[in-house]
Amino acid sequence: MQGNGDKAEKRYVLLSGGVGGAKLALGLSRILPPSALTIIANTGDDFEHLGLHISPDLDTLLYTLAGEVNIDTGWGRRDETWHCMDALEKLGGETWFRLGDRDLATHLERSRRLSAGESLSEVTAALCKKMGVEIRLLPMSDQKVRTRLTTDRGVLDFQHYFVRDAAAPVITRLEYAGAGTARASDGVREALGDPQLAGLVIAPSNPYLSINPILAIPDIRKAIKETSAPRVAVSPIVAGAAIKGPTAKIMRELGHEISSRTVADHYGTLIDHLLIDAADSACANGIEHSGPAVTVCNTVMTSDKDKMDLARRVIASCEMSS
Amino acid sequence: MQGNGDKAEKRYVLLSGGVGGAKLALGLSRILPPSALTIIANTGDDFEHLGLHISPDLDTLLYTLAGEVNIDTGWGRRDETWHCMDALEKLGGETWFRLGDRDLATHLERSRRLSAGESLSEVTAALCKKMGVEIRLLPMSDQKVRTRLTTDRGVLDFQHYFVRDAAAPVITRLEYAGAGTARASDGVREALGDPQLAGLVIAPSNPYLSINPILAIPDIRKAIKETSAPRVAVSPIVAGAAIKGPTAKIMRELGHEISSRTVADHYGTLIDHLLIDAADSACANGIEHSGPAVTVCNTVMTSDKDKMDLARRVIASCEMSS
Numbered sequence: 001m002q003g004n005g006d007k008a009e010k011r012y013v014l015l016s017g018g019v020g021g022a023k024l025a026l027g028l029s030r031i032l033p034p035s036a037l038t039i040i041a042n043t044g045d046d047f048e049h050l051g052l053h054i055s056p057d058l059d060t061l062l063y064t065l066a067g068e069v070n071i072d073t074g075w076g077r078r079d080e081t082w083h084c085m086d087a088l089e090k091l092g093g094e095t096w097f098r099l100g101d102r103d104l105a106t107h108l109e110r111s112r113r114l115s116a117g118e119s120l121s122e123v124t125a126a127l128c129k130k131m132g133v134e135i136r137l138l139p140m141s142d143q144k145v146r147t148r149l150t151t152d153r154g155v156l157d158f159q160h161y162f163v164r165d166a167a168a169p170v171i172t173r174l175e176y177a178g179a180g181t182a183r184a185s186d187g188v189r190e191a192l193g194d195p196q197l198a199g200l201v202i203a204p205s206n207p208y209l210s211i212n213p214i215l216a217i218p219d220i221r222k223a224i225k226e227t228s229a230p231r232v233a234v235s236p237i238v239a240g241a242a243i244k245g246p247t248a249k250i251m252r253e254l255g256h257e258i259s260s261r262t263v264a265d266h267y268g269t270l271i272d273h274l275l276i277d278a279a280d281s282a283c284a285n286g287i288e289h290s291g292p293a294v295t296v297c298n299t300v301m302t303s304d305k306d307k308m309d310l311a312r313r314v315i316a317s318c319e320m321s322s
Numbered sequence: 323m324q325g326n327g328d329k330a331e332k333r334y335v336l337l338s339g340g341v342g343g344a345k346l347a348l349g350l351s352r353i354l355p356p357s358a359l360t361i362i363a364n365t366g367d368d369f370e371h372l373g374l375h376i377s378p379d380l381d382t383l384l385y386t387l388a389g390e391v392n393i394d395t396g397w398g399r400r401d402e403t404w405h406c407m408d409a410l411e412k413l414g415g416e417t418w419f420r421l422g423d424r425d426l427a428t429h430l431e432r433s434r435r436l437s438a439g440e441s442l443s444e445v446t447a448a449l450c451k452k453m454g455v456e457i458r459l460l461p462m463s464d465q466k467v468r469t470r471l472t473t474d475r476g477v478l479d480f481q482h483y484f485v486r487d488a489a490a491p492v493i494t495r496l497e498y499a500g501a502g503t504a505r506a507s508d509g510v511r512e513a514l515g516d517p518q519l520a521g522l523v524i525a526p527s528n529p530y531l532s533i534n535p536i537l538a539i540p541d542i543r544k545a546i547k548e549t550s551a552p553r554v555a556v557s558p559i560v561a562g563a564a565i566k567g568p569t570a571k572i573m574r575e576l577g578h579e580i581s582s583r584t585v586a587d588h589y590g591t592l593i594d595h596l597l598i599d600a601a602d603s604a605c606a607n608g609i610e611h612s613g614p615a616v617t618v619c620n621t622v623m624t625s626d627k628d629k630m631d632l633a634r635r636v637i638a639s640c641e642m643s644s
Contacts, residue, residue, distance in 0.1 A: 081423065109372075
């Protein structure tokens with residue numbers, strides 16, 4: 001996809017989790033040529049379930065970019081059926097993680113390819129190709145990183161916390177097991193070191209659960225610290241709440257104010273620019289005082305137009321910060 | 323299921339492969355109380371596919387006895403859908419072994435339980451219970467036995483030969499890898515050693531592909547040799563052809579006459595009685611001359627009545643031979 005001969009092409013990298021990040025990914029994919037966008041997905045949520053390797057964030061991004069996502073939920077496949085899960089329930093099997101019949105095919109094929117010795121990057125590239133996704137979608141690492149949470153119900157694997165227990169346990173500590181020794185995948189290293197990199201974008205994904213696992217990989221963190229490209233984040237907090245998911249709940253549990261200022265503090269010197277929602281315009285000056293530049297705009301992505309508008313704001317912020 | 327207090331209960335054991343054997347299993351299940359029937363299934367066809375442990379003969383027996391089988395094919399589940407396979411095909415995955423959406427649940431649950439350390443016998447018992455099957459259905463062994471075929475296309479795993487290549491390769495040699503060191507599962511040993519055993523029945527399954535793997539396990543073979551219970555087989559050959567599957571083709575490839583006489587010679591002194599089809603009545607005397615006693619009857623099972631009629635003939639033959 002890269003190396004299309006356009007030496008002047010500005011290229012962008014998006015760090016992303018699942019649903020929220022996928023919306024911005026879709027917006028960016030609509031306003032940039034495929035060769036100009038690389039998405040680095042969190043794989044700290046990956047897990048082995050029923051003998052299958054499941055990569056929830058990669059799948060949500062894949063399905064979203066392929067136009068295959070279930071628009072009602074933001075994850076899983078559209079026109080999905082649940083015959084396998086229904087049958088599994090009757091057999092007394094584990095059904096807390098809902099795998100649709102079509103979705104299962106992705107996990108079966110990924111698991112088969114991984115067992116045959118392919119890397120997660122290679123598998124993801126193959127799935128993208130088969131689903132007609134031209135944008136480069138990359139797992140953050142080909143090595144195993146697993147988000148684990150210390151909670152009031154004990155130490156929980158990510159999906160047990162997030163799906164089985166519906167993010168209800170109170171978090172006291174987050175751990176990204178394996179991140180310290182994991183290496184960025186080849187594609188990730190290449191994308192972050194690309195001399196034509198014109199912007200490093202952090203999606204409005206959960207900073208603790210979706211973005212931190214990526215930033216916890218030493219060579220990714222180092223590359224982001226050292227890049228000369230502008231680094232722009234979109235805050236997932238709007239008017240003291242998260243659009244979706246437990247971001248606000250976790251902020252509270254960790255003793256932080258539920259605000260975009262906390263997001264700015266969280267990313268610290270890793271970002272140059274933060275996009276916050278118009279509803280929070282009042283805190284723009286406070287953030288800029290000691291932190292990144294701030295752009296105030298609509299960050300709530302409901303329609304495809306919203307997604308493209310925010311994507312344009314993100315690109316404009318990169319240009320502004322360069 | 324056993325030990326229901328009826329000390330006089332006559333108990334029967336059926337050695338069975340998939341489709342053909344399952345028909346007789348169903349017939350026997352309709353005329354015997356559940357505690358009186360134990361089915362020992364071939365697991366030489368088992369294989370790992372897409373990361374799942376698949377036990378085709380156990381599944382065919384399970385679905386048949388549970389009233390869940392696809393009656394048109396004789397295997398797989400009724401009212402099945404194929405959304406996962408369709409999606410897998412689009413991903414370029416391996417779809418030569420067709421796994422229906424509901425059928426997949428069985429493989430997922432079996433694989434999960436095996437990974438958790440359960441034996442195949444325990445998993446099978448759990449699946450039977452969940453599907454309402456009261457008859458004791460047992461894998462021949464909890465250890466791995468794999469039928470492998472030397473053919474004109476090289477050495478093939480069973481399912482590659484049977485399903486992927488539609489049994490087209492010419493067989494020169496059959497091997498039951500692992501059988502020599504495999505042990506009968508506990509339930510199998512118990513059933514074959516049961517003092518109330520009133521008959522050991524060999525289903526009209528493929529002698530080479532379905533029954534031989536069972537007989538290749540040393541302690542099963544020994545128990546059958548030594549039992550005082552009558553041993554009755556039903557010939558899978560009718561009028562010089564097999565009802566279904568490659569039995570006749572393999573007989574030819576191995577240089578044998580395609581007849582019930584070959585079946586009698588094949589089982590040799592392991593059986594006391596052979597049921598052959600009315601169409602082959604002419605060879606009854608020849609078989610009896612140097613081999614087992616012969617009963618001539620209809621062995622083609624189309625309707626449920628056919629299955630029960632043949633089951634009654636089988637039980638009558640056991641009584642006759644005792």
